[in-house]
Amino acid sequence: MMQCSDARPRLEAHLDNELDEAERAALDDHIASCADCAPEALALERLRDDIRASASAYRAPAALRSQIRAALRRDASGAPAIARGPGWLAVAASIMIAVALGSGGTWLISGDRQRDAIADEVIDSHLRSLLAEHLTDVASSDKHTVKPWFGGRTELSPPGINLAAEGFPLVGGRLDLIDGKPVPALVYRAGKHIINVFVLPAGHGDHPETVHRQGYTLRHWNEGDLGYWAVSDASPDEFSRFEHAFRAAAS
Amino acid sequence: MNWIAQRRRQSRFEQVALPHLDAAYSLARWLTRNDADASDVVQEAYLRAFRYFDSYREGDAKSWLLRIVRRTCYSWLARNRPTELIALDAIDDPTGVNAAGSAQANMGDTETLLMNRSDLRRLDELIEALPPPLREVIVLRELQELGYREIADVTGVPIGTVMSRLHRARTALRRGWDGENIE
Numbered sequence: 001m002m003q004c005s006d007a008r009p010r011l012e013a014h015l016d017n018e019l020d021e022a023e024r025a026a027l028d029d030h031i032a033s034c035a036d037c038a039p040e041a042l043a044l045e046r047l048r049d050d051i052r053a054s055a056s057a058y059r060a061p062a063a064l065r066s067q068i069r070a071a072l073r074r075d076a077s078g079a080p081a082i083a084r085g086p087g088w089l090a091v092a093a094s095i096m097i098a099v100a101l102g103s104g105g106t107w108l109i110s111g112d113r114q115r116d117a118i119a120d121e122v123i124d125s126h127l128r129s130l131l132a133e134h135l136t137d138v139a140s141s142d143k144h145t146v147k148p149w150f151g152g153r154t155e156l157s158p159p160g161i162n163l164a165a166e167g168f169p170l171v172g173g174r175l176d177l178i179d180g181k182p183v184p185a186l187v188y189r190a191g192k193h194i195i196n197v198f199v200l201p202a203g204h205g206d207h208p209e210t211v212h213r214q215g216y217t218l219r220h221w222n223e224g225d226l227g228y229w230a231v232s233d234a235s236p237d238e239f240s241r242f243e244h245a246f247r248a249a250a251s
Numbered sequence: 252m253n254w255i256a257q258r259r260r261q262s263r264f265e266q267v268a269l270p271h272l273d274a275a276y277s278l279a280r281w282l283t284r285n286d287a288d289a290s291d292v293v294q295e296a297y298l299r300a301f302r303y304f305d306s307y308r309e310g311d312a313k314s315w316l317l318r319i320v321r322r323t324c325y326s327w328l329a330r331n332r333p334t335e336l337i338a339l340d341a342i343d344d345p346t347g348v349n350a351a352g353s354a355q356a357n358m359g360d361t362e363t364l365l366m367n368r369s370d371l372r373r374l375d376e377l378i379e380a381l382p383p384p385l386r387e388v389i390v391l392r393e394l395q396e397l398g399y400r401e402i403a404d405v406t407g408v409p410i411g412t413v414m415s416r417l418h419r420a421r422t423a424l425r426r427g428w429d430g431e432n433i434e
C-alpha cells in the first residue's frame with residue numbers, strides 16, 4: 001500500500017496524466033482510502049477545472065492572420081533577388097479572374113485591408129495552381145461539363161463561358177480555397193498564359209478597381225450581382241482583351 | 252532565391268505555423284497581458300520563425316513555434332517591463348529562500364484581488380499576478396493542455412523544473428482561489 005509520503009509528490013503528475021498505468025492505479029487506491037490525500041487531490045482537480053472553465057481562452061483576432069501573411073510577404077520581398085526573371089515569365093505569365101457573386105453578407109469586402117487580404121489569397125491560389133501543376137479538377141472545354149461539376153461542391157455557381165472564339169479557350173474548372181471557403185475557379189488559356197477565374201461572393205463598390213501586387217495586376221469589378229476580380233501578369237493589351245471578352249460574355 | 256522558391260517557402264511556412272496562431276496568441280497575451288502588445292509580439296515572432304524556417308526540421312511544429320513566441324515575449328518584457336523579470340533568477344532557487352520572498356511579494360497583489368469577490372476576471376488576475384515563468388507553465392499546461400515534455404521543450408528547462416514550477420504556481424493560485432471559494 002502506498003504511503004502518503006509517496007502519494008503527495010505524485011498528485012499533480014496524476015492530475016496531469018503523466019503517470020504510467022501502474023502508478024496511477026496505486027495512487028488511485030491510496031486516494032480512495034486516505035482522508036488526507038483525497039481532499040488534496042480534489043482541491044487540485046477543482047483548481048484545474050476552475051482555470052479551464054473561467055480563465056480567458058484568448059484567441060487570435062481575425063485580422064492578425066492576414067496581417068502576419070502580409071508581413072511575411074513584405075519580409076520575403078525585402079530580398080533584392082525578388083524581380084521576376086525570364087524563366088518565371090515563360091512559366092507563368094498569366095491572367096487570373098476572381099468573380100465575386102453578390103450574395104451572402106459574410107464576404108463583404110468592406111475595406112482596403114480585407115480587399116488586400118483577398119487579393120493576396122487570390123495570387124497565392126493562382127500560384128499554387130501553377131506550381132503544383134494542379135490546374136484543374138475537371139478538365140474540359142465544354143461549359144456543360146464544367147459548370148455542373150461545381151454543383152454540390154460549393155454554393156457558388158460560376159458562369160459557364162468558353163471564350164475559344166475570342167482566343168481564350170476554357171481549360172477546365174477547379175475547386176479552390178479563398179478565406180477558408182471553397183470557391184470555384186475557371187481556368188482559361190491565352191496563348192502561353194493561364195487564366196484562372198475565381199467565383200466569390202460580392203463585395204462593396206460599384207467602381208472597377210485595380211490593385212497592383214507582386215508584379216500582378218488585379219482588376220475588380222461588379223456586374224449585376226456578380227463581382228469580378230481579374231489578376232494578370234500578362235501584357236496590358238492581352239489582359240484588357242480578355243477582360244473585355246469575359247465581361248461581354250458574362251453580361 | 253528566386254520568387255517562385257520564396258513563395259513556395261512562404262506557403263510551406265504558413266501551412267506549418269498558421270494552424271498554431273491561436274496558441275501563439277494565447278501565450279503572448281498571457282505574458283504581455285495586453286491585446287495590442289500580444290498581436291505585435293506574435294507578428295514579430297512569426298517573422299522570426301519565418302527567418303528561422305530553414306533550420307526547422309520535421310517535428311513538433313507547435314512546440315517549435317511556441318518556443319519562438321515565448322522567446323520573443325521575453326525579449327519584449329525585457330525591453331518594456333524589465334521589472335517583471337527581476338525575480339527571474341530566484342524562481343528556481345533550490346533553497347527556496349529568494350523564491351519564497353518573491354512569491355510573498357506576489358501574494359501581496361493576490362490579497363488585494365481577493366477583496367473583490369464579484370470580479371469575474373479574478374482568476375485571470377490571480378494568474379496574471381504570477382511571475383512570468385510560473386504563469387507560462389500554468390497557461391501551457393491548463394489552457395494549451397501541453398504535457399510536461401512539450402512544456403519543457405517550449406520553455407527550455409528540464410522536466411523536473413517544469414514540475415516544480417507547476418507546483419509552485421498552483422500553490423500560489425490555491426492560496427488565492429481556494430480560500431475564496433470555501434463557503
Ligand SMILES: [Zn+2]
Pocket residue numbers: 003004007030034035036037038
Ligand atoms: Zn495519503
